[in-house]
Amino acid sequence: MKTARRPARAPIAEIFVSRQGEGLYCGQRQIFIRFAGCNLNCSYCDEPAARDASAARRATLKEILKTVDSLRRTGSPEAVSLTGGEPLLFPAFLNRLIPALKRRGLQVHLETNGSLPQAYAKLKTKPDVVAADIKLPSAAKRGLWDAHLKFLKLCRAKVFVKTVLDSRATLPEIARAVEVTAQAGSGIPFFWQPATPSKKGVRPASPAFIKKALALARAKLKDARVLRQMHVVWGVK
Numbered sequence: 001m002k003t004a005r006r007p008a009r010a011p012i013a014e015i016f017v018s019r020q021g022e023g024l025y026c027g028q029r030q031i032f033i034r035f036a037g038c039n040l041n042c043s044y045c046d047e048p049a050a051r052d053a054s055a056a057r058r059a060t061l062k063e064i065l066k067t068v069d070s071l072r073r074t075g076s077p078e079a080v081s082l083t084g085g086e087p088l089l090f091p092a093f094l095n096r097l098i099p100a101l102k103r104r105g106l107q108v109h110l111e112t113n114g115s116l117p118q119a120y121a122k123l124k125t126k127p128d129v130v131a132a133d134i135k136l137p138s139a140a141k142r143g144l145w146d147a148h149l150k151f152l153k154l155c156r157a158k159v160f161v162k163t164v165l166d167s168r169a170t171l172p173e174i175a176r177a178v179e180v181t182a183q184a185g186s187g188i189p190f191f192w193q194p195a196t197p198s199k200k201g202v203r204p205a206s207p208a209f210i211k212k213a214l215a216l217a218r219a220k221l222k223d224a225r226v227l228r229q230m231h232v233v234w235g236v237k
Helices: 061-072 091-103 117-121 145-155 171-184 207-220 230-234
Strands: 009-019 029-035 057-060 079-083 107-112 129-133 159-165 190-194 224-226
Touching: 009 061, 009 091, 009 230, 029 061, 057 061, 061 091, 079 091, 091 107, 117 145, 129 145, 145 159, 145 171, 159 171, 159 207, 171 190, 171 207, 190 207, 207 224
Parallel strands: 029 079, 079 107, 107 129, 129 159, 159 190, 190 224
Antiparallel strands: 009 029, 009 057
């Protein structure tokens, strides 16, 4: 007799409805599914609790979809954002979740650090939008340029890039971030995101530095902007 298979699970830190506060879809009402667990440890991380997968509840697809269906009745969200942590640590689970969300008529956004191209390639159903956060070595403590370039080339038709600028950022690395994005596609929308100050000593880059960064980006990219984390300004999660 065959033993019944246990349903697949993924570590989920939280699921909630809010306004998207970053990037190209800033202001859009979305359901956020936050995966726990991350392959990086960035100095400015604003969700440190989501880095530890072992501390999160392991939810089944059915449990997640039940919560999503309930939240859809609380304000007509336009999309679902798969965020983290790093959702691409769980490609097999995403292969079940993304199609189920699309069948509900929801646009699916993937928020990722853009360092796992092999995992993205495993997705049988791709998200509708990819928000890739290019990590500067000063924050990630190592260079990820090759991985970022491979990742952006895989999803260039649906991706936009965010890069956080804190006080540790240097001109050579921001120039490299622009170059990597331009190599993948000069039409990829690009956002410099000044770091949100924190009690742990995180500080945004200076206005003069941000101005230089914007000029560098606009010299090689068709759409380059500066946008801080607006959900912090709005006082929402």
